Each structure stands twice: as structure tokens, then as C-alpha cells.
Amino acid sequence: MWILLLLVSIAAVSAEPLTFYGDKVFRVVPQTYEHVELLKSIAGLTKLDFWVPDSVTLLEEGKAADFRAAYDVAYDVQALIAQSGMPFEVMIDDVQKAIDNQLNSNVRSVHSYEQYNELENIYAWTANIAAQNPNLVTRSQIGTSFEGRPIYLLKVGKAGANKNAIFIDCGFHAREWITPAFCQWFVKEAVNSYGSDPEFTNLLNNLDFYVLPVLNVDGYVYTWTNDRMWRKTRSLNKNTPCVGTDPNRNFAAGWGTNGATSSPCSEVYCGTIPESESETRALGDFIRSNLPAIKSYLTIHSYSQMLLFPYSYTHKLANDYDELFTLAEGAVNALSSLYGTQYTYGPGGKTIYLSSGGSDDWAYDTGVKYSFTFELRDTGKYGFILPESEIVETCEETMLAVKYIANHVLNNA
Ligand code: ARG
Numbered sequence: 001m002w003i004l005l006l007l008v009s010i011a012a013v014s015a016e017p018l019t020f021y022g023d024k025v026f027r028v029v030p031q032t033y034e035h036v037e038l039l040k041s042i043a044g045l046t047k048l049d050f051w052v053p054d055s056v057t058l059l060e061e062g063k064a065a066d067f068r069a070a071y072d073v074a075y076d077v078q079a080l081i082a083q084s085g086m087p088f089e090v091m092i093d094d095v096q097k098a099i100d101n102q103l104n105s106n107v108r109s110v111h112s113y114e115q116y117n118e119l120e121n122i123y124a125w126t127a128n129i130a131a132q133n134p135n136l137v138t139r140s141q142i143g144t145s146f147e148g149r150p151i152y153l154l155k156v157g158k159a160g161a162n163k164n165a166i167f168i169d170c171g172f173h174a175r176e177w178i179t180p181a182f183c184q185w186f187v188k189e190a191v192n193s194y195g196s197d198p199e200f201t202n203l204l205n206n207l208d209f210y211v212l213p214v215l216n217v218d219g220y221v222y223t224w225t226n227d228r229m230w231r232k233t234r235s236l237n238k239n240t241p242c243v244g245t246d247p248n249r250n251f252a253a254g255w256g257t258n259g260a261t262s263s264p265c266s267e268v269y270c271g272t273i274p275e276s277e278s279e280t281r282a283l284g285d286f287i288r289s290n291l292p293a294i295k296s297y298l299t300i301h302s303y304s305q306m307l308l309f310p311y312s313y314t315h316k317l318a319n320d321y322d323e324l325f326t327l328a329e330g331a332v333n334a335l336s337s338l339y340g341t342q343y344t345y346g347p348g349g350k351t352i353y354l355s356s357g358g359s360d361d362w363a364y365d366t367g368v369k370y371s372f373t374f375e376l377r378d379t380g381k382y383g384f385i386l387p388e389s390e391i392v393e394t395c396e397e398t399m400l401a402v403k404y405i406a407n408h409v410l411n412n413a
């Protein structure tokens, strides 16, 4: 009886997600070496959850950084920063309040393009949209996650011989919820536009789009059940309680060097070997076996409003730098034409920071020329906790950039 009660209470506790009452997100702009060192030393004393850049190790003088500090240290952290003379702002005053407000309502319908959907609902949606559009959408499973969940891929396009393809993935990092929402939106737009919108119809007649709605399925589930702020995969690491690998540090592109660490407790842990994760391995295998049809690789992240292209692991310029730069510029202009949303763009290493092991760089070096990372809305007001009320606009504007790139691929690849 007591054992039963104990088990029930353990189950109840572990089913309760973490809360973030009183946690704050700060934006700081370290001006000097001392400022950077101060932030590093604070991060050494208490866990700071870096939102931008992805890790304290990536801090640079003169570059803004956003991080979450827990409620019980937020006040002291703020005092230390203020005392140092470092410019700072409180971006989010109470992270839990932002989380409570991100959902339009607590009524979760089965599936909605205007809401964040739980993984089970996304799974059901992949089956349904394929069943309802047999001439346009096919579902396949490209792998299985560490915890045993299927990783589904939708192939979107009209059947035809020798078609080139564009690969789009979402949900690399678990807490970037706007990204799976975009992949779902893209497929909806494709099926709704086919036959009525000449531009999209042309794209679907002449290209295939491989859309992977959630790569890091275990992490995504974990953000719904346990920790909204989870980033990495959920694989167990040897000799440490720390869980997970950063899937975007896990590819063979300068693997294990700049902007990544071999420490499993870090948010930018690169894993034991390239593609050590079953999720990244599934992605890598699929792209390798569908070369050379895949001409473009688009990986969707958030947040910062940036369009990045190789390289991120090195400052060397890509061979196709000029073409990629011009293409990024055009895509960003198309995006901003709708609601005026401003994006910055350029090679990752220069535009955000050097970081190795990314899928974009790997895809490029593997022969996929048109390789881009999107960092969707916003620029930090809500960060990862972007309210559902911004899903529609974010997806609509992003569609314009993706279609711009797709047209270029169609005409040039
Ligand atoms: N915020 C993304 C990340 O750190 C940016 C990725 C840019 N590309 C790269 N290869 N690091 O994962």
C-alpha cells in the first residue's frame, strides 16, 4: 500500500512540468573583456540558461547576449551586472508568465495550424495530410529517436521523373516551438495552393519538397511534459547524469571545434562522434542517399530573425559565397515585404558566431549548394516563448523567403 502510494506520488511529481516563476531573461551587451569574464564567473556559480548565443562560452565583447536566470538568483545577477556598468535590459520579467501566455487558450484542439501542437497531434496530422492528398504528399519514416519514437518525413510534390528536391527540417532544438509550426504550415500551403496558385503549383510540379516536421522528437515531447526550456536530444550519456547532445553540433563539419564542447553537461555538447545521435544519423543517411537530387537544405531554428549560410565552423568563405549572399538578400527582402519584419543575413560564423558541427555546413560540404539556416521570430521580446498569436504572420512571411529560394533553385540548380 505504502509502496503504491510512493510510486503514485513519484509518478505525479515527474509528470509535473518544471515551472519558471520569477525567472528573468536578461539582455546584456558586454563591452569589455572584464564584462565577459564577469558573466562567465556568474555562469560558473549558478546555472544561467543562455538563449543567445547558445552557450556562455560563445560570449563576445560588443555582442548582445540573452540568458535566463532562475528566480532565486535573478536579483543578485542583476545587481552584479548593474554594478559592473555593463548595459543590460530585462527582456522577460517572469518567464512563467510568458509561458502561461504563449498559448491562446488551454483548449488544445486535435490539430491547429495556428497553435503549437503536441507531438502526438503532429504525428496524426502527418498521417492525415498524406492520406487526404495521395497525389501530392507521401509520408515515410526515416528513423527512430533515442527513446524509440518514429521520425517522419513528408515528401511534397507532384510525381515526376528526375525532379530536384529541397529538404526542409524543423524542430532540431526542442524549445524552438515556432519551427515545427512552420513545417506544418508549409505543407498546408502546398496542398491548398496546388492547382490554384500558379507559382506554388509550378514549384510543386517541378520540385519535390522533403519536409521533416520534428527532428528532435524526444526533446520536443520533453518540452511539453517536463521542461519547456529543453534544447538538446534526450540520449543518455556515459558516466554523467547530464542528458542529451546538441543535434546542431553533431555533424561532420569542423566537428568538436569552435562553439561546441565535449562536455555532456553543456547545451552545446557535440556528442561522442559525428552523428552519434539516432536523429542526426537518420537525417544524414537520408540526405546522403538522396544526393544529388537534393539541391537545397533549409534548417529552421529560432530565434533572432536571421538567414544564415555556410560557413559557421570557420571564417573561410564558401565557394558559392556571392550567389548565396545575393540569394539570402533576395529572400530576406521577400520576407520583409509582408509585415516589415527585418532579418539580418550572411555567413553564420560572421553573422552570429563561430560554431561547428552544424547541419547546414555539413550539407553544404556534402554537395548541397543552397544550404541555409533560418532563425525565425522574434528578436528577443519573447524569444523561444513566442506567443501563438504570432504563428500565422511568422509562417506567412517565412513562406515568401522559402518560395524565393525555391524559385532560384528551380531556375539555377
Ligand atoms: N542558433 C543556431 C545554432 O547554434 C545557429 C546555427 C547556425 N549554423 C551553424 N552551423 N552553427 O545551432
Ligand code: ZN
Residues within 6 Å of the ligand: 172, 173, 176, 301, 302
Ligand atoms: Zn536552434
